[in-house]
Amino acid sequence: MSCQYHPGAETLLKYASGAIGGLHNVMLKLHCDVCPSCANHVAELEGIGGQYLNKLEGLPLAENAFEQLMSRIESEPQLSTSAGTAAEINNSNDPTKRTSDTDAPVANDYLHILEQILLKGTSKGLNWHWRTKRFAEIPLPTNDDSFDGKLIYFKKGMKVPQHTHRDKEYTLVLSGAFSDDKGTYRRGDYVSNSRLDEHAPIAESDCICFAVTTEPLKFTGTFGPVLNWFFN
Amino acid sequence: MANVVAINQYKLKRKRLEQTTVDQDRRVQNQKWIECLVKVAKTQDQSAFQSLFNHFGPKVKSFYVAHHLSPQIAEELVQETFISVWRYANYFESNKGQVSTWIYTIARNKKLDYFRKTNRQINTTELISDDIAVEPGEQYTTRIGEELTFFLPQLPDEQYEVIKKVYFEQLSHQKAADTLNITLGTVKGRIRSAVNNLNKLMRGGL
Numbered sequence: 001m002s003c004q005y006h007p008g009a010e011t012l013l014k015y016a017s018g019a020i021g022g023l024h025n026v027m028l029k030l031h032c033d034v035c036p037s038c039a040n041h042v043a044e045l046e047g048i049g050g051q052y053l054n055k056l057e058g059l060p061l062a063e064n065a066f067e068q069l070m071s072r073i074e075s076e077p078q079l080s081t082s083a084g085t086a087a088e089i090n091n092s093n094d095p096t097k098r099t100s101d102t103d104a105p106v107a108n109d110y111l112h113i114l115e116q117i118l119l120k121g122t123s124k125g126l127n128w129h130w131r132t133k134r135f136a137e138i139p140l141p142t143n144d145d146s147f148d149g150k151l152i153y154f155k156k157g158m159k160v161p162q163h164t165h166r167d168k169e170y171t172l173v174l175s176g177a178f179s180d181d182k183g184t185y186r187r188g189d190y191v192s193n194s195r196l197d198e199h200a201p202i203a204e205s206d207c208i209c210f211a212v213t214t215e216p217l218k219f220t221g222t223f224g225p226v227l228n229w230f231f232n
Numbered sequence: 233m234a235n236v237v238a239i240n241q242y243k244l245k246r247k248r249l250e251q252t253t254v255d256q257d258r259r260v261q262n263q264k265w266i267e268c269l270v271k272v273a274k275t276q277d278q279s280a281f282q283s284l285f286n287h288f289g290p291k292v293k294s295f296y297v298a299h300h301l302s303p304q305i306a307e308e309l310v311q312e313t314f315i316s317v318w319r320y321a322n323y324f325e326s327n328k329g330q331v332s333t334w335i336y337t338i339a340r341n342k343k344l345d346y347f348r349k350t351n352r353q354i355n356t357t358e359l360i361s362d363d364i365a366v367e368p369g370e371q372y373t374t375r376i377g378e379e380l381t382f383f384l385p386q387l388p389d390e391q392y393e394v395i396k397k398v399y400f401e402q403l404s405h406q407k408a409a410d411t412l413n414i415t416l417g418t419v420k421g422r423i424r425s426a427v428n429n430l431n432k433l434m435r436g437g438l
């Protein structure tokens with residue numbers, strides 16, 4: 001089943017042009033993994049980048065640049081990526097889709113874990129921090145201070161605590177579903193905070209979400225004080 | 233909105249007539265680069281690879297320098313970009329797409345990767361958010377029966393140009409205004425219209 005909730009055009013433009021990094025980039029990549037429609041939109045927007053590159057006046061490279069390149073290619077061990085094995089997890093080695101190489105910086109470590117949950121439904125072995133009987137989380141620290149991320153686990157029937165108003169906050173449903181009186185958000189759906197304001201959503205089934213915010217989560221509403229205490 | 237559609241259709245027809253030869257040239261060019269990539273993927277053909285490098289390498293360097301990286305770092309990232317071109321040539325899907333777009337996406341990702349490794353912030357706020365505070369309809373729901381069509385040809389030329397300058401060339405709004413010889417206000421207005429139109433086009437048409 002395809003996704004129902006998608007990022008808007010400006011977000012896709014920023015993503016396609018490389019203006020979104022860190023965990024938000026990871027989130028958009030994951031959405032595109034399961035949303036053919038957005039994946040196609042991004043591919044079309046990337047064509048603007050291709051046209052830009054095509055028309056750029058080149059700058060001369062170092063004289064021995066090509067020799068240097070070939071000797072690096074020959075000296076660096078080949079990654080064991082035949083097309084077959086790499087294609088297994090949704091082309092996760094595809095250099096046009098992922099943003100980092102084998103010397104994995106932080107955000108890329110998470111990519112694998114998040115992909116496992118989203119694409120294969122596997123979330124075994126994760127070290128959940130239980131905050132209440134029905135609510136757990138795993139903080140995803142990065143070296144990028146502009147975004148802060150978390151994995152959140154809600155058991156069925158758990159009222160998702162209302163968040164405080166904030167500039168930017170995004171949620172991607174990795175498994176399960178939650179809903180409010182405006183709709184139901186399922187696996188792959190990308191939801192921005194403006195949509196979730198006002199109406200405290202409720203988990204329809206055991207639900208794992210990936211949340212990215214510009215600052216640490218602070219909850220208001222009934223659970224507010226308790227949760228804030230746990231979070232801080 | 234009916235007017236916009238009519239104007240766009242007219243423009244589309246005109247553009248197609250005028251650009252048939254240009255497109256033809258571009259297709260022939262692209263076909264040549266596709267063949268090079270296929271040779272790299274299938275037979276590790278170094279001379280095909282060198283043709284690609286000689287053509288796109290300097291452009292990729294220029295891209296990094298335009299995005300405020302030093303020539304030294306640009307040169308290093310060109311190397312990394314082409315190491316990936318060599319290794320992952322088999323990922324290029326020759327049935328859909330321009331080689332320049334494929335290389336662009338690799339170069340873009342190397343830049344993001346470099347920023348992450350060096351803990352450098354991507355200066356998005358300066359670029360876009362300061363002026364476009366509202367993103368009308370940040371959120372979209374799928375329409376039933378939605379068809380995949382190319383939407384960019386339906387975007388008015390002047391909006392396309394501004395989008396390209398501001399997002400992809402990452403020019404400041406003022407710089408974009410200067411280059412296009414229009415006012416700052418016009419730049420902002422066109423970005424807003426373009427984003428609005430794209431939101432509509434992406435989710436089922438104007």
Ligand SMILES: [Zn+2]
Pocket residue numbers: 003005006007031035037038039
């Ligand atoms: Zn989508």
